[in-house]
Amino acid sequence: MSPSRRLTDQYPTLATVAERAGVSRQTVSNALNNPELLREDTLLRVQAVIDELGYTPNRAARQLRTRASHMIGLRFEPADEGTSDALMDRFVHTLVETTAETGHHILLFSGAADDPLDGYDDLLRATAVDAFVITDTYAGTAETELLRRVGAPFVTFGRPWDDPAAPHPWVDVDGARGAALATEHLLGVGHRRIAWLGWEETSRIGEDRRSGWQRTMSGAGLDTAGLGVRTTDNVDAARMEAHRLLEDGTVTGFCCASDTLAIGVLHALHERGLRPGADVGVVGFDDSLGAHVSWPGLTSVRQPLEQVAVEIVELLHAVLSHKVVERPGRMLEPTLVVRRSTVPDAPRPGTGPVSNPGSRG
Secondary structure (H helix, E strand, O other): OOOOOOOOOOOOOHHHHHHHHOOOHHHHHHHHHOHHHOOHHHHHHHHHHHHHHOOOOOHHHHHHHHOOOOEEEEEOOOOOOOOOOOOHHHHHHHHHHHHHHOOOEEEEEOOOOOOOOOOHHHHHHOOOOOEEEEOOHHHOOHHHHHHHHHOOOEEEEOOOOOOOOOOOOEEEEOHHHHHHHHHHHHHHOOOOOEEEEEOOOOOHHHHHHHHHHHHHHHHOOOOOOOOEEEOOOOHHHHHHHHHHHHOOOOOOEEEEOOHHHHHHHHHHHHHHOOOEOOOEEEEEEOOOHHHHHOOOOOEEEEOOHHHHHHHHHHHHHHHHOOOOOOOOEEEEOOEEEEOOOOOOOOOOOOOOOEOOOOOOO
């Protein structure tokens, strides 16, 4: 669309372009869909008029002709109350921006919380989307099995936990590496009794992150007996578990599977009169908004969600173009954002993160 055009302006049509360029409507259509059929000077003249007028082909008409909607479906769930889980906003924002560069748009839809397939069937029957992005592979494989069965293209944010040899393309973040970074950081600033606060054993993602803590502690020759706790992803549940662990008297570090759990630990420290960073070190996971606004600032593992979105769009573009997909499974590395919950002299919230300061003892 022309930068100066407003929604109330009259939109140019294919006929308008043809008249301005002095060519037939078919020539304009060829310029848009079969440019190789035109002489170079004719093609350049038509393209110049298209740019000048800000002409956009009618999407509905194109869909009828090509059976392509140029829409990508994404089921979007609300964040649970009592959690800091709003990190999907970063992912979706970049996904929207990046798909626009390939001529596609994101269609958000919802479904019943107890039915992972709800919403997919209607879109498939209506051919309303060209492909899907799936973000909840940790909950099972019902969606991927459905889409594979009907031949609908899709890419997942999350590895195929139940079928490592699955042929569909996916992008994921190395959660075990993220937890290892968190544990290494706590060890580096002098902590030795570091507890793990994670999710229930049924969570593949939670157990993957836990393994990074376990391996790092074992590699440092440190005993983890009684230090690994599984609970629900809820601030109050984490607060109560933190109180129980702190009764030990020797625990000075907490590595958590989420920022929600870490915020629960911060609440427990406040109630006990303990200072985050000075008395007890706390690291969360996801670098959510909660990590930014919690006092005194929560050190957290940051997932490269923007890069995840870029990689997913690249894979979608290859799949929809019927190209050979290079590296159908892509694992990305997280980073650690250090704040005052582990380093007392780190910048205050809002003044910018610092890199991992390394060992202090």
